[in-house]
Amino acid sequence: MASSSYSNSPCAACKFLRRKCMPDCIFAQYFPPEEPQKFANVHKIFGASNVSKLLNEVQPHQREDAVNSLAYEAEARIKDPVYGCVGAISVLQRQVIRLQKELDATNADLIRYTCNEIPNNTEDGRRIGEGGEGSSSSLNQSLSGFYYPSSPWNNDPCGDAYQRGSNNNM
């Protein structure tokens, strides 16, 4: 549940913006005074005006999730000004592709085993349990369940640009 800040002290947003916190303050419920950094982060990255506009655009029951996702993006952008939370998406994408390939290859080994067709070393030289190459036919199906814009990296859907950039950045 969202924190309630209808107390004597102004919400973190009104305190940050040095204004009186009115009972109908759109920020108060989601930016309690005990979490000042949460508003400071979203204000730095998105701006108070944009956050207010966005909260007014979504349904009241969705505002807490909207604020939490904005706070998450803002914190990630402050920690990594170049990639923000898109860096996490790139790494997770690459991890999903790698795991799917390993799973496909391991399942293929297991099926061959049930037919007693292979020795302890697989045909492509992998040792049992190491995983390896395989089709990722189920990957696109499993990624199709949410909105996903085209990759931010030119010709680099797996985020190698992020890895290179991070190396420069870290």
Next chain:
Amino acid sequence: MASSSYSNSPCAACKFLRRKCMPDCIFAQYFPPEEPQKFANVHKIFGASNVSKLLNEVQPHQREDAVNSLAYEAEARIKDPVYGCVGAISVLQRQVIRLQKELDATNADLIRYTCNEIPNNTEDGRRIGEGGEGSSSSLNQSLSGFYYPSSPWNNDPCGDAYQRGSNNNM
């Protein structure tokens, strides 16, 4: 490479902001006139001033990646005002956990097979190749390579709140 917009026409940012595009325009190299929506999106979500500040904070060779990641976040937020690209992170996190468990279980089956310890149906009832429960000991190691803030969803590291929210949102 970043597009060069040192031409007769102003960059997409200066055109949007109705101002003269000077040779030293910080936006020109990354917001070419032929991509007006790219700047319109980041302006709507982050604000031109915040984008300009961020570009001045990062190294010149990192600015193109920074602009691309901002444009990616902005597009995702416009398409999904409640979760933005954090929704993609939640889905990818859940997918990584599921795939790691399936891979661990399939590797365990394969190792048991090499010892001829199990029939075609595994001890926990899964049919060969279906995957199932297993430890995810390698998950934390593989997720440790990039900055990753705590989950935006209270007690919901796998993004179930996102799934519920999406159902309400769609």
